[in-house]
Amino acid sequence: MPEAALIQTPAVEGAPRPSPAAQQLQARLAATPRPRARATDAARTDALDRLSAQGLPGPRHEYWRYTDPAPFNAAAPDPVPLDAVTGDPTLFAGVDKLRLVFVDGRFDAAASDDLSLAGVEVAPLSQADAQADHWVGDAYGALEKQGQSPVSRPFAALNTAIATDGAVIRVTGQAAKPVQILYRRSDPAADVTIHHVLRLEPGADLTLLENGLVGARGNIVIEADLAAGAKLHHVAAHRAGVPRVSNIHLFGRVAEGASLKSFALSVDGRHLRTESVIELLGDDAVAHVACAMLGDGAAVHQDDTVFITHTGLRGESRQVFKKVLKNGATGVFQGKILVRPGAQKTDGYQISQALLLDENSQYLAKPELEIYADDVKCSHGSTTGALDETALFYLRSRGVPRERAVVLLVLSFLADALEEVEDEALRAEISDRLEEWLTARAKG
Amino acid sequence: MLQINNLHVALEDEGKQILKGVTLTVPAGQVHAIMGPNGSGKSTLSYVLSGRDGYEVTEGQATLEGHDLLEMEPEERAAAGLFLAFQYPVEIPGVGNMTFLRTAVNAQRKARGEEELSAGEFLKLVRERAKALDIDAEMLKRPVNVGFSGGEKKRNEILQMAMLEPRMCILDETDSGLDVDAMRLVAQGVNALRAPDRSFLVITHYQRLLDHIVPDVVHIMFDGRIVKSGGPELALEVEQNGYADILAEVADA
Numbered sequence: 001m002p003e004a005a006l007i008q009t010p011a012v013e014g015a016p017r018p019s020p021a022a023q024q025l026q027a028r029l030a031a032t033p034r035p036r037a038r039a040t041d042a043a044r045t046d047a048l049d050r051l052s053a054q055g056l057p058g059p060r061h062e063y064w065r066y067t068d069p070a071p072f073n074a075a076a077p078d079p080v081p082l083d084a085v086t087g088d089p090t091l092f093a094g095v096d097k098l099r100l101v102f103v104d105g106r107f108d109a110a111a112s113d114d115l116s117l118a119g120v121e122v123a124p125l126s127q128a129d130a131q132a133d134h135w136v137g138d139a140y141g142a143l144e145k146q147g148q149s150p151v152s153r154p155f156a157a158l159n160t161a162i163a164t165d166g167a168v169i170r171v172t173g174q175a176a177k178p179v180q181i182l183y184r185r186s187d188p189a190a191d192v193t194i195h196h197v198l199r200l201e202p203g204a205d206l207t208l209l210e211n212g213l214v215g216a217r218g219n220i221v222i223e224a225d226l227a228a229g230a231k232l233h234h235v236a237a238h239r240a241g242v243p244r245v246s247n248i249h250l251f252g253r254v255a256e257g258a259s260l261k262s263f264a265l266s267v268d269g270r271h272l273r274t275e276s277v278i279e280l281l282g283d284d285a286v287a288h289v290a291c292a293m294l295g296d297g298a299a300v301h302q303d304d305t306v307f308i309t310h311t312g313l314r315g316e317s318r319q320v321f322k323k324v325l326k327n328g329a330t331g332v333f334q335g336k337i338l339v340r341p342g343a344q345k346t347d348g349y350q351i352s353q354a355l356l357l358d359e360n361s362q363y364l365a366k367p368e369l370e371i372y373a374d375d376v377k378c379s380h381g382s383t384t385g386a387l388d389e390t391a392l393f394y395l396r397s398r399g400v401p402r403e404r405a406v407v408l409l410v411l412s413f414l415a416d417a418l419e420e421v422e423d424e425a426l427r428a429e430i431s432d433r434l435e436e437w438l439t440a441r442a443k444g
Numbered sequence: 445m446l447q448i449n450n451l452h453v454a455l456e457d458e459g460k461q462i463l464k465g466v467t468l469t470v471p472a473g474q475v476h477a478i479m480g481p482n483g484s485g486k487s488t489l490s491y492v493l494s495g496r497d498g499y500e501v502t503e504g505q506a507t508l509e510g511h512d513l514l515e516m517e518p519e520e521r522a523a524a525g526l527f528l529a530f531q532y533p534v535e536i537p538g539v540g541n542m543t544f545l546r547t548a549v550n551a552q553r554k555a556r557g558e559e560e561l562s563a564g565e566f567l568k569l570v571r572e573r574a575k576a577l578d579i580d581a582e583m584l585k586r587p588v589n590v591g592f593s594g595g596e597k598k599r600n601e602i603l604q605m606a607m608l609e610p611r612m613c614i615l616d617e618t619d620s621g622l623d624v625d626a627m628r629l630v631a632q633g634v635n636a637l638r639a640p641d642r643s644f645l646v647i648t649h650y651q652r653l654l655d656h657i658v659p660d661v662v663h664i665m666f667d668g669r670i671v672k673s674g675g676p677e678l679a680l681e682v683e684q685n686g687y688a689d690i691l692a693e694v695a696d697a
Contacts, residue, residue, distance in 0.1 A: 389497065394534040397494050398544075398604060399522035399552035408539050408547070415538020415587075 021055045024073055028056065031075040032191060034162050037129045039137035047141050047160035054154045063151055066332040066364045067303040071245045071271045072155055077217030079189040080244050091211050091237050091433055095426070097178040098122065100167050104185060104215060105192035107165050111184075119173035120206065125166035125195060136168045139197050143223040143251035147277035151307060156249040156275070159221040163195035166221075171204035171230070183212035190215035196222045200230035200258070207423065210236040218246035226258040228282060234262040235426055237433075245271045250289075256282030256312065263420045265430055266293040266302055267437055273303040280308070280315035280343075290320040290420035292434065294410075295329030296441055298360070303332035304352075310343040310376075319350040322417040324410050325361035336368040339376050348378040355413045356386055357406075403442040410438055445643040446470040446493075446612050451504035453485075453492050453668075462488045464668035465504070470612070475644040477654055479679060480665035481687050486647045487531060489665075490616040494528040495521050508612055522548075523555035525611030529601040529618050536588040541600070544588045545570060549607055573606040577633050595626030602633035613637070614645045619653040631656030651683035664690055 018026070029048075037044055057069045071077070100122065101111035107124035115122045128134045141160040147153060167181055181196065192215035200206060204227070214220065224232055234250070246269065252260045260278060278287045287308060295302050308317045323331035333352040354363030365382040387409055395405035411434065418434075421427040446469070453463035462485045470476045478486050492499050493506055495518035506513045511524055536544065550560040561569070574584060577599045589597050598618055605613055615634070619627055634644065634657050646657055654662070654676060662678040663670045666687070671694045672678065682690065 388534075391534045391536055393496050393518060394530065394536075395544075395548075396518035397496075397522055397528050397530075398548035399519050399555065399608065400548050401519050401551060401555075402517070404547065404551065405519075408536070408544070412536050412538040412587075418538075 021058070025052070025056050027075040028073065028158070029162070032162050032193060035126075035164050038132040039129045039134040040125075040140040043137065043141035044161050046145070047157045050145065050148060051154055051157040051161060054148075054152045054157065056154055057152075063305065063334065066334070066366075067273050067301065068271075071217070072219075072247050072273075077189065077191050077215075077245055080216040082185060082188050091429065092180060092209050092426070094429070095178060095180070095209065097180045097209060099180045099182055100124070101182045101184060102165060102194060104187050104190040105164050105194050108184070117179070118176040119171060119204070120175045120179065121170040121172070122179065123168045125163065125168050125197070128168040134168075135170070135199070136197050139199055139223065139225060140195070141223075143225060143253055144221060144249070146253075146279075147249070147251045147307075153249060153275060153277070155219055155247045156221050156251070159193050159195055159219045159249070163193045163221070166195040166197065169196070169198045169206070169208075171198070171200045171206045173201075173204055175204075175206040178207035178209050180209040180211070183214045183218075185213045185215055188216060191217045193219045194221075196220075198222065198224040198232065200224070200226045200232055202227040203229045205231045207233040207235070209426075210234070214244070214246060216244050218244065218248070220246070220248045222248075222250045224250065224252045224260060226252070226254045226260055228256045228258060230255070230258045232260045232262075233422060234260070235421055235423075235430075236263070237265040237430065244269060247272075248274045250274070250276045250278070252276070252278035252287060254278065254280050254282065254285040254287055257284045258282065259286035261286075261288040261420065261422065262290070263417070264291045265434065266291060267434075268294065268296055268300055269302060270299050271301050273305065275305045275307070277307045278309070278317075279311055280317060281311050283313040284315070285312050286316045288318040288320070288420055290318075290417045291322070292414040292417040292430075293321075293323040293331065294434070294437065294441075295323065295325045295331060295361070296327050298328030300329040301332070302330070303334070305332075305334040307336045308338070308348065310337070310339045310346040310348065310373075312343060314345040314347075315343060316347045317349065318420075319352070320417050320420055321352040322414050323352075323354045323363060324357065324413065325354055325363060326357035328360040330361065331363045333363075333365045333382070334368070335366070335380070336370065337378055337380070339369075339371040339373050339378065341372040343373045344375045346373060346376040346378065348376070350380040351416070352382045353413070354384045355410065356384060357410075404439075407435060407438045407442055411435060445472045445474075446506070446508055446645065448489075448493075448506045449504055451489075451492070451506060452502045453488060454500050454502050456498050456500045461502075462499075462668055463492070466665075466668070466670055468663065468670055470643045470645055472643055473638075473640040474660040475638065475646060475657060476661045476663060477646045477648060477659040477679060478663045478665050478670075479648060479651075479682055484665045485668045486665055487616055490528055490614045490645075490647060493521075493614060494518060494526060519551065520555070522608070522610075523552045527605050527608055527610035527613045529598075529605060529613065529615045531617040531620060533589050533597040533601050535590045535592075537590050539588050541586055541588050542570065542584050545604065545607055548604065552608060570603075570607060574603055576636065577603050577606070578629060579603055594621035595623065595629075598622055598626065598630050599633070602630055606633065606637060611641065612643050612645070614647070616647045617649065618646070619648055619650060627653060628656060651679040654679045666691055666694070
């Protein structure tokens with residue numbers, strides 16, 4: 001093509017037209033109007049300003065090089081039939097917990113448990129927001145805003161601006177039992193934007209479970225602010241099973257001696273991106289993020305983007321990401337550890353591994369370390385490989401059929417990530433569920 | 445039990461011929477030993493019989509109780525009664541030893557059309573057999589071979605053998621990396637399994653193991669062939685004089 005053909009003539013008549021990117025943002029916002037809010041109103045306006053300044057990302061954006069932002073930019077998602085469910089929303093059914101149900105992104109009081117729980121104050125965002133002086137007004141969007149630098153995260157800003165609901169949780173002591181956020185779908189075209197705000201007071205301890213089926217498209221933000229000595233154990237499995245689009249952000253701030261551990265189980269889906277942005281602010285803070293992922297099919301694209309910032313002394317961070325890919329699935333990992341000046345004795349660890357079950361699948365990994373302190377320990381590793389033929393033969397030589405042997409070896413590969421689930425019963429349940437899925441898939 | 449006839453095997457990738465006409469018969473109830481210098485093809489024979497990828501059989505046959513072994517998948521050979529104790533048992537993190545054993549035992553029973561063992565029956569059996577091999581509950585709980593010492597790995601191989609109750613057991617240098625006590629324990633485990641309807645093929649470099657597992661027949665393998673067979677005294681001869689004398693004698697003949 002001659003070069004001149006690429007040059008477009010700008011329109012000269014009338015008022016200046018907004019750029020295509022600005023038009024896209026307008027269309028996106030018009031499709032999901034901003035709800036009425038009181039407590040969070042200022043935060044939403046602020047987020048909208050952020051978003052307008054950033055614009056929606058294009059494929060040339062440094063952090064969107066491996067994942068096409070188009071499905072997140074589109075004004076509306078492709079509908080996903082309700083019967084396209086292959087995942088199982090009954091996970092954690094046997095766990096004694098306090099359950100909050102969100103249907104198409106809106107809190108369903110009738111389906112949820114009574115919200116009173118020792119050590120925890122829980123309210124849906126839609127209710128908290130109606131009280132102008134609710135503490136969520138100050139917390140809402142604060143960590144998201146902070147997480148916009150040095151890397152912009154426009155879909156998180158979009159979420160803060162337009163989220164319809166979420167869970168607002170303040171933990172004052174040891175939570176009497178885990179809190180579960182369960183997503184359900186009723187509209188095949190639901191475009192869900194949901195925003196959870198967690199505040200853990202000094203010494204508080206909470207296990208947060210998250211699962212179910214979010215929507216045809218889901219945009220979820222979790223902001224978790226941990227005061228000194230607090231412990232949050234987050235186990236998410238809501239990404240399983242439905243061929244949908246979702247973009248998730250976890251923003252964490254971890255004070256002195258506090259510990260944030262987040263594990264995600266991710267099975268299939270279609271176009272998924274999860275960003276974990278955590279700062280170890282206080283001394284002796286701990287942050288672990290882990291993911292066990294299984295992607296089957298060329299339509300599956302699953303991206304984990306992690307940004308851990310060490311600010312305090314003796315912080316410990318751990319990233320464990322394991323992806324099993326077959327039939328043309330794509331896995332992406334962008335993991336960063338930033339050690340700020342003065343964050344001495346930091347112990348940062350990152351491992352990302354892919355197991356490719358065929359030659360059509362691909363794994364793209366970009367580990368990054370940026371260190372400004374001189375007395376730290378940071379290690380990272382990334383591997384991409386096929387099944388270990390020797391191990392496969394070993395199992396088969398004992399009479400284990402090939403299909404079953406592959407399932408065992410895939411579980412073996414994922415074991416390090418599953419180890420990040422501290423609670424043994426939860427870990428066993430996730431492992432069993434994973435094994436069921438793998439076994440069913442091995443036949444298909 | 446096991447019949448190998450004029451078996452020729454090449455490496456699939458390089459086409460290099462490793463076995464050049466192995467003929468060997470192990471009758472039911474007998475223990476045969478194969479000795480031979482490094483590179484003579486002993487381990488290749490064990491892998492080809494158990495069905496490992498990467499080898500091409502260019503000529504010859506191998507049958508187990510009349511069934512053509514070479515036509516079967518590895519798991520089918522196992523269900524038919526073949527067992528290979530590995531020289532280097534494989535570590536499988538994240539898979540419990542117990543889960544692995546139970547999966548293997550029940551997969552074989554299922555393949556043979558037998559009823560699977562219940563959790564209770566299995567547990568009772570495994571405890572009893574583990575005890576004889578000095579394998580404690582802790583070792584059973586740990587992931588397969590992960591963090592096991594050399595001796596523990598070999599004992600674990602024998603435990604698998606005891607649980608799977610194969611007809612034909614091949615032991616590939618099971619004595620390598622074992623101290624005297626561990627070797628005695630492994631040998632006791634093997635001897636306890638000796639039975640009129642079970643045969644053994646013991647591959648070893650050293651006569652030492654054969655003091656504990658006394659063979660009926662000793663074969664000397666060299667350059668892809670069995671060059672000499674005899675009684676247990678043949679192993680002693682190797683121990684005293686090395687392979688050179690035997691090989692010279694064979695070359696002269």
